Amino acid sequence: MxxxxxxxxxxxxxxxxxxxxxxxxxxxxxxxxxxxxxxxxxxxxxxxxxxxxxxxxxxxxxxxxxxxxxxxxxxxxxxxxxxxxxxxxxxxxxxxxREKVDILPKKYKNFEEIKDLIEYVENLEGNILVTLGSNNVPLFKDLKNLSNIYFRILSRWDMVKRCEDNNILPKNIIAMQGPFTENMNIAMMEQFNIKYLITKKAGDTGGEREKVSACDKLDVEIVYLDKKEMSxxxxxxxxxxxxxxxxx
Incomplete structure (x- = not known):
């Protein structure tokens, strides 16, 4: 087998x-x-x-x-x-x-540890779009700028509930199935006036290239949760x- x-x-x-x-x-x-x-x-x-x-x-x-x-x-x-x-x-x-995406955004920060990323995010001004998946939502629940943070998650009831259980208001939950095109990312970030996008380096399969191109066009900073190197x-x-x- x-x-x-x-x-x-x-x-x-x-x-x-x-x-x-x-x-x-x-x-x-x-x-x-x-x-x-x-x-x-x-x-x-x-x-x-x-x-x-x-x-x-x-x-x-x-x-x-x-x-x-x-x-x-x-x-x-x-x-x-x-x-x-x-x-x-x-x-x-x-x-x-997955092969790594061969482009870098114009504006970005890298964090290897999620705790360091969270600390950085709490001190940001402006609206933030988080695309790390619903498992990481609880890490954001106590941030002082939580009302400025939007969470893009899969359109599943349990993931929406996880957001609601962690102080996320319905207006800050974007429940949609990806990956998304460049134009879809642009429209979404314009709609919510996004200044920072938090994401993983998920390769082409995870829509990373489309995120980068959209952020570059809107002058949005990408905040990466970097991938640990494994042999x-x-x-x-x-x-x-x-x-x-x-x-x-």
């Missing part, structure tokens, strides 16, 4: 091609939303968050022979645990990693080349 760690658009793109060559696949996702991304594909699925011990049991129970990690670029703990488990169980590990084994940035190496 081949285990694909999924939950991203990357995993959907990979699986749509890989199922032509392999039919013994189980895909794990940490959320139900991640599972919906692979609906209607001929694969087994498992939707649960797993720590290292759970991964070890998963590998044993499903007689896993290969691990293909297509998790989010910022899912550091997931990838680290998967690599450790693969090494302990003496099975192959492969990683698909992946068997890492590929091209799905077709990854599949070629998997089936040879």
């Amino acid at each position: 081949i285990w694909v760690i999924g939950g991203t658009k990357d995993s959907r793109d990979f699986l749509e091609k890989f199922v032509e060559y392999e039919n013994d696949i189980i895909v794990s996702t940490a959320t139900e939303y991640g599972a919906k991304l692979i609906e209607n594909l001929p694969v087994k699925t498992s939707s649960e968050k797993m720590d290292k011990e759970a991964m070890l049991k998963f590998v044993e129970n499903n007689k896993i022979t290969k691990v293909i990690d297509t998790s989010h670029p910022y899912a550091f703990e997931v990838s680290k645990n998967a690599m450790d488990v693969a090494e302990e169980k003496n099975i192959q590990y492969f990683r698909f990693e 992946y084994r068997n890492c590929y940035t091209d799905i077709d080349i990854l599949i070629k190496n998997l089936i040879k």
